[in-house]
Amino acid sequence: MTSTRAVPSDATAGVEQRTRGALTGRPRAAALVRDGVLTARAQPVATATAALVVALVTLVTLLTTGRAAATEAEVVASIDAVGTRLVVATDTTGEAGIDPATVAAIAELSSVTWVFGLGPATDVENVAAGHAGPAPLRALVGGLPSDVALAGGRAPATPDEVVVGSSAATALRMPDVAGALSDGARRYAAVGLVEGTGPLSFLDDGALRMAAPDEDVPLRYVYVLAASATHAQDVADAVRALVVADAPSAVDVSVSSGALELRDVIAGRLGASSRQTMAGVLGVGLVLVTVTMLGAVAGRRRDFGRRRALGATRSAVVSLVLVQSSCAGLAGAVLGAASGLAVLSATGVAWPTAQFVAGVMVLAALVTLVGSVPPAVAAARADPVRILRVP
Structure with a gap:
């Protein structure tokens, strides 16, 4: 009896091709970004928590350091007459x-x-x-x-x-x-x-x-x-x-010379206080983001184990975690900046410069990325055999 071999259709061939591509361990950057975005949507609690932390960091920075920067600019401008x-x-x-x-x-x-x-x-x-x-x-x-x-x-x-x-x-x-x-x-x-x-x-x-x-x-x-x-x-x-x-x-x-010395003293004191406040807020935000992403990675440990068992590289796992955290960081930075500027307007305080606001948003996003590196490395270095072992 002659056995027949089914010839895969074009659709089946496409699925097999994508599957082989995913198992090569070197997926394309666009695929990693898309997968990371989908993961961020699939874990709304972890993503929202990280975004909330970043939003609070941005909000507090604008309400403290941003307010001080605006005040410093006004004072220095008056001295800069x-x-x-x-x-x-x-x-x-x-x-x-x-x-x-x-x-x-x-x-x-x-x-x-x-x-x-x-x-x-x-x-x-x-x-x-x-x-x-x-x-x-x-x-x-x-x-x-x-x-x-x-x-x-x-x-x-x-x-x-x-x-x-x-x-x-x-x-x-x-x-x-x-x-x-x-x-x-x-x-x-x-x-x-x-x-x-x-x-x-x-x-x-x-x-x-x-x-x-x-x-x-x-x-x-x-x-x-x-x-x-x-x-x-x-x-x-x-x-x-x-x-x-x-x-x-x-x-x-x-x-x-006396006015110049006064200008330098005031600008130096206000600037030093603002920088110390910003450093403290960003440091607390870094710790909170790290803890949040550790929890998110722990909830996906079996998913990462399956990916590693199917051939995904450690860099691919790290990239997935960083993309997920970037989505949360960007959303949180935008939300925090909008909330901070709204509060400053409601309280009658002058806005800091656009460069300052953009810099705070970038720093908040970078804090999210830096805080996600340890959880991402831990997920990539985990042994897939131990993770997927059935007791």
């Missing part, structure tokens, strides 16, 4: 002869926000108000800085136009800042009102005229605003090197 970033080059004798080209040279520095120079002062009076005044008038080299508010009118466009400070306008009896000023030899048209703030408030007491491009005005002061307070000392060193003067030894370059 114009006063801590302002560098001033002063002609201490009046005979240093600072070249106006110095302003253009300093403006080329990438760490400088703005720079302007002021020439010597001359007294001017209001021609139309019985020579009311006087008020000091200085030539402006470099244009009005952005930290000087134009309260009325416009900026001067020609050397014959001036802007008047708010206090000087009162002394000159020019409430509408319209009219002419004279220094006895030249007349100037008042076209605008300016108000200086902070260390530039002295501009309220005088008037400014735009220096002509070819006018050789010896500067008495050069004001430079550094891009940040941390760069102020570097900007001061650069200003010393770039100042062109007939008597460089008579030029004094100063920076607010």
